[in-house]
Amino acid sequence: MTRLSVIGTGYLGTTHAACMASLGHEVAAFDVDAERIKALSSGNLPFYEPGLAELLRAGLETGKLKFVTDLSEAMSGSNIHFLCVGTPQADKTGKSDLSQIEQAISSMVHFLKPGDTIVGKSTVPVGTAKTIREFLEINFQSEVKLVWNPEFLREGLAVKDTLHPDRIVLGVKNKEDSKVIEQVYQATIKEGTPVIVTDFATAELVKSAANAFLATKISFINAFSDLCDSVGADITTLADAIGYDSRIGRKFLNAGIGFGGGCLPKDIRSLKSRADELGLSAQFKFLDEVDEINQTRRTKVLQLAIEQLGNISNKQIAILGASFKPNSDDIRDSPALTIATELHKLGAKVKVHDPVAIPAVNRYFPELGTSLTIEEAFEDADLILHLTEWTEYQAIDPIHLRNLVKSPLIIDGRNVLEPASWVSAGWKIIYLGKPSS
Ligand code: UGA
Numbered sequence: 001m002t003r004l005s006v007i008g009t010g011y012l013g014t015t016h017a018a019c020m021a022s023l024g025h026e027v028a029a030f031d032v033d034a035e036r037i038k039a040l041s042s043g044n045l046p047f048y049e050p051g052l053a054e055l056l057r058a059g060l061e062t063g064k065l066k067f068v069t070d071l072s073e074a075m076s077g078s079n080i081h082f083l084c085v086g087t088p089q090a091d092k093t094g095k096s097d098l099s100q101i102e103q104a105i106s107s108m109v110h111f112l113k114p115g116d117t118i119v120g121k122s123t124v125p126v127g128t129a130k131t132i133r134e135f136l137e138i139n140f141q142s143e144v145k146l147v148w149n150p151e152f153l154r155e156g157l158a159v160k161d162t163l164h165p166d167r168i169v170l171g172v173k174n175k176e177d178s179k180v181i182e183q184v185y186q187a188t189i190k191e192g193t194p195v196i197v198t199d200f201a202t203a204e205l206v207k208s209a210a211n212a213f214l215a216t217k218i219s220f221i222n223a224f225s226d227l228c229d230s231v232g233a234d235i236t237t238l239a240d241a242i243g244y245d246s247r248i249g250r251k252f253l254n255a256g257i258g259f260g261g262g263c264l265p266k267d268i269r270s271l272k273s274r275a276d277e278l279g280l281s282a283q284f285k286f287l288d289e290v291d292e293i294n295q296t297r298r299t300k301v302l303q304l305a306i307e308q309l310g311n312i313s314n315k316q317i318a319i320l321g322a323s324f325k326p327n328s329d330d331i332r333d334s335p336a337l338t339i340a341t342e343l344h345k346l347g348a349k350v351k352v353h354d355p356v357a358i359p360a361v362n363r364y365f366p367e368l369g370t371s372l373t374i375e376e377a378f379e380d381a382d383l384i385l386h387l388t389e390w391t392e393y394q395a396i397d398p399i400h401l402r403n404l405v406k407s408p409l410i411i412d413g414r415n416v417l418e419p420a421s422w423v424s425a426g427w428k429i430i431y432l433g434k435p436s437s
Helices: 011-022 034-041 052-062 071-076 099-108 128-140 158-163 175-184 186-190 200-231 235-243 264-277 286-309 335-345 358-364 374-378 398-402 419-424
Strands: 003-007 026-030 065-068 080-083 117-120 145-148 168-171 195-198 316-320 349-353 369-371 383-386 409-412 428-431
Touching (some): 003 011, 011 065, 011 080, 026 071, 034 065, 052 065, 052 158, 080 099, 099 128, 117 175, 128 145, 128 200, 145 175, 145 200, 168 175, 168 200, 175 186, 195 200, 200 264, 264 286, 286 335, 286 409, 316 374, 335 349, 349 374, 358 369, 369 374, 398 419
Parallel strands (some): 003 026, 003 080, 026 065, 080 117, 117 145, 168 195, 349 369, 383 409, 409 428
Antiparallel strands (some): 145 168
16 A cells, blocks of 8 residues: 555545545645644544545544645655645636646645655646646656646545546656556556546646536537427427437436536636637637526526516525535535525525535525525525425425415426426426426
C-alpha cells in the first residue's frame, strides 16, 4: 500500500481521500481551511454524500486517514500528491479561476522531493497541465512528475464513482509516468476498469468533452420538450423510444427544469471560453445555446406559475426540493432555488422543503421561507412546485395532502410523479413537455 497526500478537501478531495484510505492506502489530506480540517478530523462531513461519512470514520479509526493544515506534514511522508482544489468560474466570460491551482503548486514546490508525482484531478481548461509541467521542469528538471487524472464522480454517487469508475484517464508526458498511479488504482483496475494513458491535453479534454456532452444531451431533450408542448406530444415517451437506440441511450434524457450544480454549468462556459481563446468560437457556439436553453427552463416554470395563478403576489407556493439534484445538499446554481428566488421577488410567499439542504438554504437564501416537513410546506398552498426529484416526493400520499392545500395544483418540474394517484385524489398536475393531467 502507498502513502498519499491529497491537496484540497472540497467535495472531490474529501471523497478521494476517504476512498483511497478505504483501499488501504495511508492518506494525509491537507486544506488551508482549519475549520474544515477540524470537522473532518472529528469524523464530521461538511456536506451530504451517501456512504461517505462511514468511509471517513472508518479511515480515521484505522489511522489510514488524517486531515492536516500543515502542508509539509501532508507531503513529507508521501511521494504521490493528488491535487484536488477548486476551479470555479472566474467571471462572466466563463473563464476558470485557476488561482487555487496556482497557489497550491507554488506552496507545494517547497516540499516536493525528487521522485515525487503530482496527480492533477481538478477540472481545468486544456493547456493547464502543460503549464504546470513546464513550471515543475524549471524547478526540478524531470525529477518531479505530473499525471493528469480527471475525475468523473457524480454527487450523490461519489463513493461508487470513485471506487468503481467507468474509466481511468491518465495524461502523461512519458508513458512510464503513469505506472505509479496505476499501482494506486490497482484494486479498481483489477475489476476490469479501462485505463486510457494519453497526453495531457487529451486527458484534460476528455473531462471537458464528457461534461459538455452530458449538458448537450439535457438541453437537446429540453428543446424537444418545448416542441412536445407545442404539439401535444409526450417527451418522456419520446425519450424512452429514442433511448432504446443503443447509439443514443436513455441516460441524461430526462426533460425538466434542466441542469445545475457546481460542474456542468461552469464547465461548458469554461470550455467555450477556452475555445474562444483558441480561435474556435464558431465550432463551440452551440455551447452558448446549450446554456441558454438550460436557463430558459427556469423561466418556463415561472411563466407556468403565472399562467396558473395570475397575480403571483401573496400567493402561497410550496417548493419541493432545493438541492440541484437528489441525494445531495449542494445548492450551487440549483434550478429549484433560482425559481424559488424569482417567485419570492414577485411577492409570492415561498416555502421550500428539502430532505437535507434546508440548513444551506437558510444560510445562503435567508429571504426564503423553509419547511421542515412536507405537510408544513403544503399547508394553505395555492401551488406546489416539484423541482428536485427526491424519492420521498414520489412516495407522497396525494389524498392526505389534498386536504392541506388551498388549491390542488402541482407543477412537476422533473416529470416523474405518477399522474394516476394525483388525479384520482383531485389534483391537477402539469408536466414540462407532456400533457397535463
Ligand atoms: C457531473 C458529471 O455527471 C460527472 O461525471 C462529473 O464528474 C461532475 O459533473 C464533475 O464535473 O465533477 P454532477 O454535477 O454531480 O456530475 O451531477 P449530474 O448527475 O451530472 O447532474 C447535473 C444536473 O443535470 C443536475 O441538476 C440534474 O438534475 C440534471 N439532469 C441530469 C437533468 O436535468 N436531466 C437528466 O437527464 C440528467
